[in-house]
Amino acid sequence: MIDQLIGIALQAGAAILPVYERMKPEEATLKGDGSPVTVADALAESIILEQLGSLAPQIPVVAEESVAAGRIPQTAGKPFFLVDPLDGTKEFLSRNGDFTVNIALIEDGVPVLGVVYAPAIGELYAGGVGQGARRALVKDGKRGPWTEIHVRPVPPGGIKVQASRSHLTEETKTFIERFKVAEFVSAGSSLKFCRVAAGEADLYPRLARTMEWDTAAADAVLRAAGGKVLDMEGRPLAYGKRNQPTDSDFANGWFVATGTLDPFAAR
The missing domain is CATH 3.30.540.10 (Fructose-1,6-Bisphosphatase, subunit A, domain 1)
Structure with missing residues (x-):
């Protein structure tokens, strides 16, 4: 298909x-x-x-x-x-x-x-x-x-971070500060996932609301390239969320898209 x-x-x-x-x-x-x-x-x-x-x-x-x-x-x-x-x-x-x-x-x-x-x-x-x-x-x-x-190994000199050009929240900035960052790039749309999937970046944190259609296709590409998209509890981002008590149908919570980096190791 x-x-x-x-x-x-x-x-x-x-x-x-x-x-x-x-x-x-x-x-x-x-x-x-x-x-x-x-x-x-x-x-x-x-x-x-x-x-x-x-x-x-x-x-x-x-x-x-x-x-x-x-x-x-x-x-x-x-x-x-x-x-x-x-x-x-x-x-x-x-x-x-x-x-x-x-x-x-x-x-x-x-x-x-x-x-x-x-x-x-x-x-x-x-x-x-x-x-x-x-x-x-x-x-x-x-x-x-x-x-x-394919996703790439974590660079020893610091990671490359992709972040939203239009929705860079203070929570996202604080999350990024825990890492050794060699390069920070603001970009738009689902291309941020794809840059991680292609081994051109290491981390894309999104500590802001999105909808499932914003993330699903690029999430599939990243997972197929060896990466992952995790919620803030470290679980794979789930799809088909209906009747959520705190948000609308198909709404995502905060997430982190990553290649080989463990985004929660420093917690």
Whole structure:
């Protein structure tokens, strides 16, 4: 199935790019939670939903904009897709290229397949349980050859940390201070996970709220590359969270994405 998911992500990314080229920031609207949304989000999601419906009509799809509109399928006890059609809308509007199309398959609370595509910078990532992780460059809509990717050993001179450009909280800064940091990079969207998966960074802490569709696809890539995404109790981040007493359906708590580094060893 992963090859079909890759094709769907490429198709959605191709539809996004013309909007990216012409859209002005003031044309975005705000959702109920105050986050921006654009016509590109809706366009990409419509393509992904149509294609997933043809590919696997028996598998429910939880997609960001559909959930915002109140369309939430039943997922208990069954595999389901998690879709963020445009992660990093703020990056999209600021035109820095750090936005992604994300499609994941969840089974028993685990992201078992994931595809992340950054159309503006031409980077494509894919990974799955038992399949490893890989990266390719995309030019003019055409995918180049795949390269296997893996997390790297912890560098002796200090780690490279990825952190959110738009959501760098004080709690995240405090968490990072416990490590010997050689380089700190702010970036947008799910690409931060992918940098760790590719052995280009060692740690991505997110001590702030996210939603499952923000993380699932890149989480799958990172796990397939030998890394992990852990909650603050050191447990693998779980998916399909419903009826949470302190938050909405599909909301994530704080987490840490890492390669070979033990992020809680210094506790």
